[in-house]
Amino acid sequence: MSDNTFFTFEQQDDGIAVISIDLPNESQNVLKMEFIAELEPVVEQIKNDSSIKGLIIKSGKEGSFIAGADITMFGKVDTAEDAEQLSLTGHKFFNALEKLNKPVVAAIHGACLGGGLELALACSGRVISDSPKTKLGLPEVQLGVLPGGGGTQRLPRLIGIAPSLDMMLTGKQLFPKQAKKLGLVDEVVPQANLMKAALKRIQELRKGVEKKTPISSYFSAKGFQKLVLESNPIGRNIIFDQARKTVAKKTKGNYPAPNKIIECVEKGMSQGMEAGLAIEARNFGQLVVSDEAKALISVFFATTELKKDNGVDSDAEPADIRKVGVLGGGLMGSGIAYVSVDKAKKQVRIKDVKPEGVNGALNYSWNIISKKMKRRIISPSEARHTMSHLTGSTDYSGFKDADIIIEAVFEDLELKHQMVKDVEEHCSKDTIFATNTSSIPITKIAEGAAQPEKVIGLHYFSPVEKMPLVEIITTEKTEDWVTATCVELAKKQGKTPIVVNDGAGFYVNRILAPYINEAGILLSEGVAIEKLDKAMVKAGFPVGPISLLDQVGIDVATKVAPILEDAFGERMSTPKAFEKLIADNRKGKKNKRGFYKYDGKSKGKEVDESVYSVLGVSPDKHIDANEIAERGLLIMANEAARCLDDGIIRSARDGDIGAIFGIGFPPFHGGPFRYMDKLGIDKVVERLEYYQKLHGDRFAPAEILVKMKDNSETFH
């Protein structure tokens, strides 16, 4: 035993040394520079100690091997050179570890990600536990950087080019079985046998036993691809070209990291390890200081902070939720029921006016759960056990002991009041009433309540199981424990919740509306639909505004719009042409009549040209894509600033996360507030005033922006 801060070092009687990583005062291990500095001399000592026959590296923490590099480290570097130096320091240590004159085996249980996996890759062998906590991956790309600890070089050499690109470009995390199948690890064993397996691997390595590739693997589609493509430069070029094409399609050129990763692998595989590591370090350095990485890292930190946030300013404790009642078995109700039962693991009771509605909701969950069953992620009995937590009824039987009711019925105030009354009658006095309305002010719904302090808004986005945001809307009367309970529930449902104050459109729809309206105005001026959508997708949105209208429903949008116009006046007024669409029975995707065609083959990919004559325009106006994007982004950001000023959102952080997770605001900008900060508030005001002059007062800069400009302030 030696005295180290970050790990313990022990030499066993059998000549095996064990390094057990255990960062003090941390719930999980992360890779820090100080940690590497402390390890280096120990590795040197092992090298020179002939009594040591092999080394096992394990974690002293339950549930995490090394969860990644310490990301705060990235924020502390100012220049690309400094960041490159970080990478080079890592390389030096990993190289020493790799070239050690005795076998080193990583015994992995729990998260082994990023720098953690790179450490494991520098070892001569890897054994892992079969626990569901054990996950391996290189998720750096999600933060806008790349694996800078030799990952871009060692991973393709171990598992092949195509699979390694897949891992590094998506950042996906592998389960134990998948890791073994890819050849990333030597053996998967129950956790209790992990050290035995590591020891066995050391003995094999000492005898020079190499892992054999089973002959059968060459006959699989992947094995065949590897044989044909990866063993020669022409084949490799095909892989890289393909990867670049896929990346271009996905990033629209907005994210530099994926191409840098491809470059590292390509150079490394043709020019050798040393050159590969050099280019990796250089690219890493450039990426760490890039705007994109900074934005993505800020999003990461904001989400981490939100995970710890109870959503209120007091220290109110969330109440225990055992049973969730859902009113309405439509699309939203079904989705809410699913995340409550499968993610949050709650008992769920769903009510619909018709048995068919209940059945539909059950079917919705079963479709998702049975898919996991078919992929063998869960067993049939697990699937059915989960389903048994979801039951339904056409009356209020089984609702009395519900701790929270989430209503997702038709958007109609009278109906919502009826729901409030029903719940107060049929449920207990402590039952929380949450409404999933997207347009009706919560205060108005609470007017029908005997206990308005238990009424709250839980605004989910469709499809619920995929969209990461939940907007939690409180009124003046909502009690803190109610809010805290909903925040906790939303987190358990796998969502990132932001708490916002009641007000027309809440936050997300309020900033979305002017953006959609702007697209509508451009359209009614004669800008072609695909031009509008393409411009915003190029700007980094997942879908264009017109396509989004089709998906959300034109009828829904025209229902929300007047509420916003009433509340905020002319700047929120919708283009009059939209009324013509409703008159023409165009509701969007739901009735297969919208801006795009939904018949047979085209499935919303092709514009329905007949829409132009309905709107009475001819789509021939030319306007620069950059201008479309700028107008959309600015008008949305401007409204977001007003929301902060009005106290709708609690912080710029919440505003950024809400826009990214709720609307798909380009993540590489880090959200509307970070976008404005980056652009400079003075520039934002200047551009808004420029458009105000050209297009009218809807572009008038928010007061807060003008004030901030005068005081040269920023949001973050």
Next chain:
Amino acid sequence: MSETTASNSEKSSTAKKATRATKQDRVAIVSGLRTPFARQASHFRGINAIELGKMVVNELIQKTELDPKLIERVVFGQVVILPEAPNIAREIVLGTPMNVHTDAYSVSRACATSFQSVASLAESIMVGDVEVGIAGGADSSSVVPIGVSKALSLALVDLQKAKTMGQKLSILKKLRIKDLAPVPPAIKEYSTGLTMGQNAEQMARDRGITRQEQDELAHRSHTLAAKAWEEGKLDDEVMTAYAEPYTKEPLQRDNIVRFDSTLEGYAKLRPAFDRKYGTITAANSTPLSDGASAVILMKESKAKALGYEPLGYIKSYAFAAIEADHDMLMGPSYATPLALKKAKLKLKDLDLIDMHEAFAAQTISNMRAFESTQFAKEKLGQRTKIGEIDMDKFNVLGGSLAYGHPFAATGTRMITQTLRELKRRGGGLGLTTACAAGGIGAAMILEVE
């Protein structure tokens, strides 16, 4: 003849439990629920008995808002037992949001299975072993174990033991093509080699029960069951069944009950078992069906402490066993007098009689026996007949001929249905009784305040 103690608490004095039920503490039936019963391979095609059992118990707990932690025991049964999971009761606990610490065991007593699960649980409550439990039964005629022939079964076991290729080949050589065909579950009684239909046919034949009489009873059963449905009497005791993969329209009512039953319709069918002289047809027999039912039982004081208003109470019950190769389905006529005696009641004291209708012929045979002094003297050894049956009290909502008969689910269906009908009539006493394979009879007397 088997006999089990019910209301007579002196007899359970051997129980060593300190927390013995007091004399006043009855066994309360707090609530009951069933799935709709569905004709074989119809709505519940592919859904096995365990899934049906889970479905009904889960919904029963939801509906009654019973805290799963309070449920100490589940006693459940199935007649067509799935070899992969013989302890259906425990599978129900493990497969639903119930508490894993809820004890569970399974029983089988042919068509009287859920009378047995109720009786077994009631006994546990009476001796003070548990206070809250669930009893019931489920059966599927749509998912049944299809086995292999005896020859193939033997060969497969021998093969596991064989060591050399030669030994293995010699075992395989003995097999014939016909040995490889799958074998459906036996419909013949194991001990007598007779089928149910043959038993019923014998009873009709020996008593001269006409085709007309049988068809009339079947018509009555369907008509009354249809009326009960139309009047909404069953709505609160039959759940809506949502079945995997939740694409089929949910089943809200039994799909066996004929809502347009006419007597002429029954006359058209040919006899099902004895083609030449027989009187038993598919329409005057209960069809093969799928379903599940369950009840919550509690110690009376516990039910009241928890704020439940019980449906009613168990007054007494008895089981009887008779010969199995002749008049096998006469069980009700033997079990009923025992249950009456225990409850110190006469048949005329009862406000309702619900007799399981396996076959119209079997029901009529038992009705005749109830009213026969000769039967009482010769078979029961008592001077007076069991009693006259008032048709205004007899199977007033129809019976198994109309609802169908998922074997293990019938008992708890009858118990819940009778209790609720008694309540509608302002309380009173009701008899539920059934015959079962192997010459078994069950009778349970219920009371509603």
